[in-house]
Every structure is written in C-alpha cells, then in structure tokens.
Amino acid sequence: MTLIALATVGSVTPDPNTTLSAALAANFGLRRALPFVCAVPVGWGVLLILNTAGLGAVVLSPPCVGACCSRVFSICRGWHGNWPTRTA
Template sequence: MSTEEFTALLVFATAMSFTPGPNTTLSAALGANFGLRRTLGFIVAVPTGWTLMMLASGLGLGALVLALPGANLVLKTLGVAYLLWLAWKLAGAGQLGEADPNRLRIGFWQGVTLQFVNIKAWMFALALAAGWVTSAGGLPASNPGQRLAIVCAVMPVFALTSNLMYALVGSVLRQWLAHGRRLLWFNRTMATLLLATAVWMVGA
C-alpha cells in the first residue's frame, strides 16, 4: 500500500468514523445515561464487531451475502427494526442509570451484533474491501492479505477513538442533564437521530 493510498485510507476512515451514526449516537446516549465506565463495553464492541465484518468482507463473504436474493432486504429490515427498538427505549428514558425502569441496556455482545445490521458499517467495510484490499490503483492487488491486515489494524483504532470521544462528551454532560427534564429531552433527541438513521437505511 503506497503512501498516497494509506493517506486516502486515513481520510476515509476519519470521515466514516467520526460522522454521526448508530454507534456514535448510542455511545453519546449511553455515556450520558450511565457514565463512561458503564459504556466501555459498547465502545470496545464497536471495533470488535466491525473488524469481524471487515474480515468477512475482505474474504469475499460480505459481498456474497449481499448478493443473495433478498439478503439485502432482510439486512435492512433487521437493522431498521433494531434501530426503532433502540429509539423507543431511549425516548422513554428520563432518569439516570438504574433509577430508570425504561433504561437502555446495550452490552458488549449487543454492540457486536449491532455492527452486522448497521448498513453504514456494511457500506464502509465493503468499500474498503473493494477499494483497498482487493485492488490497488484500479488494478487487482498482488497482496490482498497484507492490505486486509493493515485495514483491520488501522480501522478499529478510529472506531474506538470516535466512540470513546462521543461517550466522553455524553458523560461530561451527565451532571448537567440530571436536572429537571434535560435528560429526557436529550434522550429524545438521540432517539430522533436513530430514527433519522433508520429512514436513511431504508433508502440506502
């Protein structure tokens, strides 16, 4: 992988990782509701699940699954349904942590699973597989295994950093949100972002 390709990879990773999406929205919401320590499981789950997806895409399994008749529709349906459920749970949460009976619980394995129904994550992984792993400068790559290893080493760092940053912002706001109905409206705003993502997924 040339210096130019690696630089382009870093720019692409920055744009995809730090722009709002299901993962970053949930990281901010979980950080605000439960604090940074309780959100670490989800933060680690995001790069873990995405790396597994990247490996599958780099080996051709991701494109094969999406090429199956109806597979893309099933994936979208599951992703949209999961986001709607998360938005519903989040919209009803108005108290911090364990005090709220409607609290949103997303642990490590739920975070890993979310990556496999996240259309944005799939698009990211498949684009990297086609643009950086199997090809170089528009030609078939002579070292796809090495290029896949580089992608799988670099990208999780961006995923971890972006979700940690969003969760940190949420946790910093935690004390301020504890007053009045601020947390409820914050959670409803985050839920609205998840709904907007679900709408985008339908049209993707």
C-alpha cells in the same frame, strides 16, 4: 490514503454508533458504556475481515439469495413509501 481519510471522517461524524455511545455514556457513565464503545470497532473490524475474505460474495452467490434480497428490499420500499434520502 483514501481509507485513512474515510476512517477519520467516519470516526468523528455522528453516526448511530457514535450517538448511541454518547447517550449511553451520558446516561450510565463511561464505565458502563465502555463495552459498547469497544465492541463497535471490533464488530466493524470483523465485518471488514469477513467481507475481505469473500464471505459477502459467498452469501450472495446463489441466485435465489440475490432475488430474495431484491424482493425484500422492494417490499420494504413499497411498505415505507419513499424513504428520505441524505442530501449534503
């Protein structure tokens, strides 16, 4: 039930994919925007299946990968300063 609620809310709130889909359709028409509109849920589905299969854990399992991701995040955080956080 929670997954259905998350999918429902996620599909109607204006995230970058929804905004980009609307902008593409407004500028180029639905026919030219349709490949992107259809590719978004397919991409999310592929990511969900791969992570459920354990690919995320396999990628992050070597110690050097986790440390490298942490360092890159710290460098980006320092470079950009304090990123704005969402408050809702």
